[in-house]
Amino acid sequence: MLLVVAFVLPSSLSLRGKSAVRGIVAPAERGTSGFGQRLSEATSAIRGMGGAVEKSRELSHELVRIQAELNKLSDVENENLRLRRALEFRQQQPRPMIPCDVVSRNISGWWSSVRIGKGRVDGIRKNHAVISPDGLVGKTIEVSKRTAEVLLLCDPACRVSARIEGANIFGLVRGGGVNFQGHPVARMDFIDKDTKVQAGDEVVTSGLSGEGGVSPKGVHIGYIVKVHLDDSGLFQYAEIAPSATVSLLDYVFVVSETTEEVAP
Amino acid sequence: MMKRAIMLGGIFIGGLVQLFLPSWSAFGGAKPPVLAAFVLYYALRLSWRDMWIAVFWAALLHDGLDLGPFGPALLAFPILGILAYRIRSEIFVDGTVTHMIFGALGAMMATFAALLIYAVSGQRPFHLGYALLRLVGSGLLGMVTLPLVSLTMNMLEAVLPKRRGYGWQ
Structure with missing residues (x-):
């Protein structure tokens, strides 16, 4: 019942x-x-x-x-x-940022997520980009009054619009979980098959965001490790090594939609 | 009353411990199932009513702190509790081997319930190899976790002052 x-x-x-x-x-x-x-x-x-x-x-x-x-x-x-x-x-950063401390991990281990110690009352809303000095960390997914869940970039449910730095090549980055060594992995899908993409290319956010979220443009995501042609033969996809990893004692920043500076 | 307070407090601390423990990537990202271990520990010892309080509180904490909808723990924990409660008179409740077997089976059952829900709802990608690794991994972690939880709770309950009985009460 x-x-x-x-x-x-x-x-x-x-x-x-x-x-x-x-x-x-x-x-x-x-x-x-x-x-x-x-x-x-x-x-x-x-x-x-x-x-x-x-x-x-x-x-x-x-x-x-x-x-x-x-x-x-x-x-x-x-x-x-x-x-x-x-x-x-x-x-x-040109946009106002809300500094937050990471207070805990996901309880079940099914999701690659962390909880930050600020929530709705601090101006945090759903689908806002979360970044650190190393690059894109993920996005806020569930916001309660005083805490918020951040879905990390390596989670399979996390999808971010991205582009190759210095080129007009776009794609969609999605998480690939964590490998056996415990390193996060991600991949960039839907890369035009006629464009030249190679290992070592830098991947950054494109600035496009759906679901009413806030995603700044040009935030570093990681570097391409390997490029493949997908099963349909219409697109390429690339394995990415995300740069930003988050531990329990780290600080992260949530990109705010307001134009006012938020006190730390 | 005191015992119930200890139970609720113990489960709360167990939830915090599970939050802070890292997941094991070699075990498919499984975490030591501390809350499931608490449910089993109390289902093997307490009354039917107290067992349900433990089950509900642990499931609420687990699903409340997890992403996605309420469900995986609310499905798994009552089944664990009922099964352990029903067969506890047939087994040696305080045996370490019993705890290891129950811990492994309980953790695997909780993982299976979560897999079922996530696979049906499409919230998580389902790969057979990953699912098997996760099931086995959680079983191994459960095998270690329940004896540790039992030991800790037995020690804690032993050092706490007991209500003096006067025989006529």
């Missing part, structure tokens, strides 16, 4: 239910994500101390402490560099 009710739920009601569940879990997710970050910093500090302890037969305890401190500072410096890069990237 419950199942039947769940299956016939209209999508708006289903999304409302999901939004409620995500609202309950969101504070714990943020807390755990923050804890994970601190744990990661502490682990690298301890690792540094461990390395120093190996040398401690010749070195004093003071040196251990300094090394740990140095290690911590190095982490801070790395974080600083990462944030500075993100800030520069954001300032270079």
Whole structure:
């Protein structure tokens, strides 16, 4: 009975239910994500101390402490560099961007998606492009009040209109999942068979977007690895290595449709 | 009441753990089925009513936090719960081997239910090789996850203060 009710739920009601569940879990997710970050910093500090302890037969305890401190500072410096890069990237973009932190992964592993810690109240809407300094990450797919699901570029359900940089060659990039090494893969379909495309060509977004979404033009997607002729013989398709990969402790930017700058 | 609160809290934390654990690309992207393990753990121990509370809460968390419509966990978890509840008197409930077998079968059943729903609705591409890899992978992960969940919950329940019984109560 419950199942039947769940299956016939209209999508708006289903999304409302999901939004409620995500609202309950969101504070714990943020807390755990923050804890994970601190744990990661502490682990690298301890690792540094461990390395120093190996040398401690010749070195004093003071040196251990300094090394740990140095290690911590190095982490801070790395974080600083990462944030500075993100800030520069954001300032270079002509469109307003909403900076978001990644708070969790997909629960089932069926989808290549991550959850970001900002939602409808922060101005995020469905089908907005999500980018990082490395390139296109994916697009927002389900937006609740305070969180949003980002469908990553490597997910088979993610489709983005693209073109080859420096040429008038267009196609559709769709995700191909993750290979056995854990690297994301994607492919560009519907490339005109009479055009010359080769490995190493850069693929960028074309700026065309459907479903009322926001997709900026010229955002780097990745590089072509291999080109094939499709089964029909009418088009070529190309395997792509997407450049932007997202981990749990990363920042991403959601392209905003508003012209106002959104505070970080 | 306390036990029920621990159950709900445990399932909530289990959901968070499953969220943060990475998926295994060598196992077709399967994740350790922590929530399914909680459902099995409680179905093997609790009353019919509490089992349903556990099933509903775990399924709600799972499908609520996942993409797509409600469904895969709402289909799989009640079946897991009912089956485990029905045959628990025939088996050695606290045995590690029992947990390993139940964990593997439970995870495979949950994966199969999700595969069925995604294949029928066309939300995910269906490849036989990938589906088999995912089924086997989730089974292996379930085989490890349920004994770990059982061990953790047994330890947790052992350290928590128990209500004093006076015999006449």
